[in-house]
Amino acid sequence: MSPPLIELIGATKRFPSGTGSVHTAVSDLTLSVRPGEFVAVVGPTGCGKSTTLSLVSGLQPPSAGQVRVHGKPVESIPDGVGYMFQTDAVMPWRSVLDNVASGPRFRGVPKAEAREQAADWISRVGLAGFEKYYPHQLSGGMRKRVALAQTLVTSPRILLMDEPFSALDVQTRALMQDELLRLWSGTGAAVIFVTHDLEEAVALADRVVVLTSSPATVKDVFDVGLPRPRKVEELRLTEEFLAIYREVWESLRTEVEKSRAGGRADVA
Numbered sequence: 001m002s003p004p005l006i007e008l009i010g011a012t013k014r015f016p017s018g019t020g021s022v023h024t025a026v027s028d029l030t031l032s033v034r035p036g037e038f039v040a041v042v043g044p045t046g047c048g049k050s051t052t053l054s055l056v057s058g059l060q061p062p063s064a065g066q067v068r069v070h071g072k073p074v075e076s077i078p079d080g081v082g083y084m085f086q087t088d089a090v091m092p093w094r095s096v097l098d099n100v101a102s103g104p105r106f107r108g109v110p111k112a113e114a115r116e117q118a119a120d121w122i123s124r125v126g127l128a129g130f131e132k133y134y135p136h137q138l139s140g141g142m143r144k145r146v147a148l149a150q151t152l153v154t155s156p157r158i159l160l161m162d163e164p165f166s167a168l169d170v171q172t173r174a175l176m177q178d179e180l181l182r183l184w185s186g187t188g189a190a191v192i193f194v195t196h197d198l199e200e201a202v203a204l205a206d207r208v209v210v211l212t213s214s215p216a217t218v219k220d221v222f223d224v225g226l227p228r229p230r231k232v233e234e235l236r237l238t239e240e241f242l243a244i245y246r247e248v249w250e251s252l253r254t255e256v257e258k259s260r261a262g263g264r265a266d267v268a
């Protein structure tokens, strides 16, 4: 079995709170992800999911414990990491082609080659013919495709995704989930995918990690033994899917209830 690409070992993150005290967002969290593994992270609203991702991305140093990527402690933003967030990082003043080419350009790839790589990825995400369009001329789903191409064009070994599809309508979201699985399969990239949507987590992942209500630590880990390739819309209707969904929800439900009791109205 290949060694983990991402390791959080007893990771804890504390933030100074406004009142001068300290708020613990993540507590003693241990999780590892191997190459080619797709891990979904779910937990009640505000429990510390994004903070967990920010530890892996090097945006936040842990207050205690260790965070390793490629076997080395994370001290700054590690190489080979692609990000995708709820709000996409598409630049409105640049064409689709230049948006996608900007990552390779930033890494020093010559312009013509960067544009060639970008055109290839634009076509892979189904946007061939839209290279010269600007983001405002595209639908939300198309902009997400641009963001996917932007993320994947640099062939990241690690993909960190924080609710990337949550702003999309249901049908577009399902399409994008399928697209993500198709484009990710065979890349060997390790994925951590944070979501509020338990269906999305089970449909996409090899493992679903349930975090506790704040502060976040790992409560349960569920293996999703559903075969690949998957078509999420079809998968959702199967007995196997529903059985895993129910099991994960049982675990998550208690944390959501604790979180609600603690004053968080939103649920996972």
Ligand SMILES: Nc1ncnc2c1ncn2[C@@H]1O[C@H](COP(=O)(O)OP(=O)(O)OP(=O)(O)O)[C@@H](O)[C@H]1O
Pocket: 015, 016, 023, 025, 043, 044, 045, 046, 047, 048, 049, 050, 051, 052
């Ligand atoms: N930079 C920061 N400074 C202070 N507190 C922070 C900071 N980042 C996060 N927090 C706090 O840490 C806690 C966890 O936040 P985080 O965004 O990680 O939760 P989440 O589970 O991703 O939330 P959501 O479900 O709403 O997306 C929150 O109480 C938040 O206010």
